[in-house]
Amino acid sequence: xxxxxxxxxxxxxxxxxxxxxxxxxxxxxxxxxxxxxxxxxxxxxxxxxxxxxxxxxxxxxxxxxxxxxxxxxxxxxxxxxxxxxxxxxxxxxxxxxxxxxxxxxxxxxxxxxxxxxxxxxxxxxxxxxxxxxxxxxxxxxxxxxxxxxxxxxxxxx
Amino acid sequence: xxxxxxxxxxxxxxxxxxxxxxxxxxxxxxxxxxxxxxxxxxxxxxxxxxxxxxxxxxxxxxxxxxxxxxxxxxxxxxxxxxxxxxxxxxxxxxxxxxxxxxxxxxxxxxxxxxxxxxxxxxxxxxxxxxxxxxxxxxxxxxxxxxxxxxxxxxxxx
DNA sequence: AGCGTAAGTTCCAAAATAGAACCCTGTCAA
DNA sequence: TTGACAGGGTTCTATTTTGGAACTTACGCT
Numbered sequence: 001x002x003x004x005x006x007x008x009x010x011x012x013x014x015x016x017x018x019x020x021x022x023x024x025x026x027x028x029x030x031x032x033x034x035x036x037x038x039x040x041x042x043x044x045x046x047x048x049x050x051x052x053x054x055x056x057x058x059x060x061x062x063x064x065x066x067x068x069x070x071x072x073x074x075x076x077x078x079x080x081x082x083x084x085x086x087x088x089x090x091x092x093x094x095x096x097x098x099x100x101x102x103x104x105x106x107x108x109x110x111x112x113x114x115x116x117x118x119x120x121x122x123x124x125x126x127x128x129x130x131x132x133x134x135x136x137x138x139x140x141x142x143x144x145x146x147x148x149x150x151x152x153x154x155x156x157x
Numbered sequence: 158x159x160x161x162x163x164x165x166x167x168x169x170x171x172x173x174x175x176x177x178x179x180x181x182x183x184x185x186x187x188x189x190x191x192x193x194x195x196x197x198x199x200x201x202x203x204x205x206x207x208x209x210x211x212x213x214x215x216x217x218x219x220x221x222x223x224x225x226x227x228x229x230x231x232x233x234x235x236x237x238x239x240x241x242x243x244x245x246x247x248x249x250x251x252x253x254x255x256x257x258x259x260x261x262x263x264x265x266x267x268x269x270x271x272x273x274x275x276x277x278x279x280x281x282x283x284x285x286x287x288x289x290x291x292x293x294x295x296x297x298x299x300x301x302x303x304x305x306x307x308x309x310x311x312x313x314x
Numbered sequence: 315a316g317c318g319t320a321a322g323t324t325c326c327a328a329a330a331t332a333g334a335a336c337c338c339t340g341t342c343a344a
Numbered sequence: 345t346t347g348a349c350a351g352g353g354t355t356c357t358a359t360t361t362t363g364g365a366a367c368t369t370a371c372g373c374t
Contacts (some may be wrong), residue, residue, distance in 0.1 A: 012255075014184065015257045015262075016254075017253075022180070023174045023178035026170065026178070028173060033295065039321050050365095051226075051360070051363085052361090064183035072320095075372080076321085076370080078320085080176045086308040088260070089286070091255065091284040099169075099249055102245065103242050110169065110303040111302075113302075113303040114299065115300075115301060117334075119286060119288050122301075125287070126284070126286070128281070129278070129282070130283045131273065132276035133290065138190065139282045140275050141272070144269070144272060145268075145269065146266055146270040147265060147266030151265045177339085195351075197352070206333065207331095209330090209332085233340090234336090307362060
């Protein structure tokens with residue numbers, strides 16, 4: 001299977017990966033959340049090659065995760081900002097950070113901690129059920145066929 | 158920057174990516190959550206080349222995300238299961254699914270839906286603050302230097 | 315005229331992946 | 345007792361992707 005075929009599969013994980021399924025893209029988004037906006041800043045902070053950076057940014061813009069805005073006309077200068085779709089990626093990043101903190105930080109502890117301005121506390125992100133607000137455990141979840149798959153079934157005779 | 162250097166950086170996103178930063182690894186985990194355990198089953202379900210599958214499974218085992226168990230001695234047969242570290246990846250996967258469902262599912266709707274056995278409802282995963290249980294928004298979060306970075310600072314002269 | 319800056323492109327070498335074939339150990343059925 | 349099959353890999357070559365470094369373009373400054 002090639003990667004182009006992935007975004008057509010009826011699986012939200014695969015579709016998401018078709019967009020953000022490489023390491024550089026995820027690191028670009030990480031830095032975007034840390035307020036990086038310009039080409040050269042991304043390049044210097046990440047150590048990514050300019051070539052790859054250009055192609056990844058173009059892809060993110062094409063797919064609606066980031067937008068490219070002119071912040072100066074002459075000479076033309078651009079900045080890249082997260083769209084709403086991009087900002088919504090934050091929950092994935094938080095989950096990724098939490099996993100890394102829990103399993104890979106070692107003795108030293110988490111490199112970054114986060115404060116929730118609303119309540120003023122340091123916190124961990126918690127993944128809970130939207131209905132009962134209890135934390136979720138794999139073994140208590142049953143996947144069922146959703147509308148996106150039912151359509152497919154009907155179609156293929 | 159090469160990928161081997163990544164796991165040494167003081168960032169939990171980068172460290173996590175050093176383990177699961179390629180698309181196949183994430184898809185392997187996805188199928189592991191769907192109860193796939195054997196080499197040939199992973200291979201058939203994913204369409205990954207046997208070579209890559211072998212190397213990815215070996216890496217996951219080496220790093221403690223999955224374990225390789227003998228389920229039959231003669232001839233020797235193995236199965237791959239998620240460890241606790243692997244099971245804990247589920248919150249990342251849920252976030253990824255939610256993002257894909259929200260932004261990439263289109264008209265047809267989500268391919269899979271999930272029922273929380275505890276409360277009996279279909280749900281969406283929600284990322285909330287461990288302290289006040291309110292849903293988190295990027296703009297209400299302040300990152301601060303954690304112990305893992307303070308150590309580094311002290312060390313470098 | 316020459317230097318600096320932001321945002322890319324271009325080019326070649328090195329690394330990773332795809333696809334297919336092959337290997338090993340043992341079981342089973344003819 | 346030979347041949348087919350199963351599970352779990354390994355090996356090989358061709359193709360794609362990356363990495364690294366230099367070059368380009370369009371302007372503004374001194």
